[in-house]
Amino acid sequence: MSRPAVFIDRDGTINEQMGYINHLSRFVLLPRVAEAVRALNASGFASIVVSNQSGVARGYFPIELVYEVHDRMQDLLSKKGARLDGIFFCPHHTQGIIPEYTVSCDCRKPGIGLIEQARNELDLDMSSSYVIGDRCQDLEMARRAGLESVLVLTGYGRGEREYILPRERVKPAYIAEDLLDGVRWIINSRKQETG
Ligand SMILES: [Mg+2]
Ligand SMILES: [Zn+2]
DSSP states (O other): OOOOOOOOOOTTBBBBOOOOOGGGOOOOBBBHHHHHHHHHHHHHHTEEEHHHTTTTTTSSHHHHHHHHHHHHHHHHHHTOOOOOOOEEEEEOTOOSGGGGOOOOOSOTTSSSSHHHHHHHHHOOOOGGEEESSSHHHHHHHHHHHTTEEESTTTTTTHHHHIIGGGSOOOOSSEEEHHHHHHHHHHHHHHHHOOO
């Protein structure tokens, strides 16, 4: 049976915004993130990370580091009883220096390629799925995919709300203090719909 998904941005939403995560030591989980993912696990939503990692194309770090960071992320979460159901990322950029990844792709957000990859690999009910992230590009990806979105005020969120959001055509369905607040709002919204 297909289940709805929450597509979760990584940097600034799950872990502290520190620019490029070019070393394992720069990956620091934000407070209440494990609780948020646990709530998704219990609610029947698939929890799926979708992340731009253009540092790979730019030659700032190897793609292996991205996998190491994701192992660390799953590890830290599983120690707190939380599980991510999928992790998808875009290593590309048109102005990179690593030829293999220096391409124009459809998976760099706000493109919807990562969502499509997830949909192809997992059995997802897209009609009741959401996107949550700290940047307007996350909201724009949601719009292009026909999904509702939540902006979190962690990471770049406060600045995005103040300086970027007013000129964007996309508006989030909800603005959340953090991932847990956003997840709770999503779970409650669905309960009301199916009520
Ligand atoms: Mg982000
Ligand atoms: Zn890409």
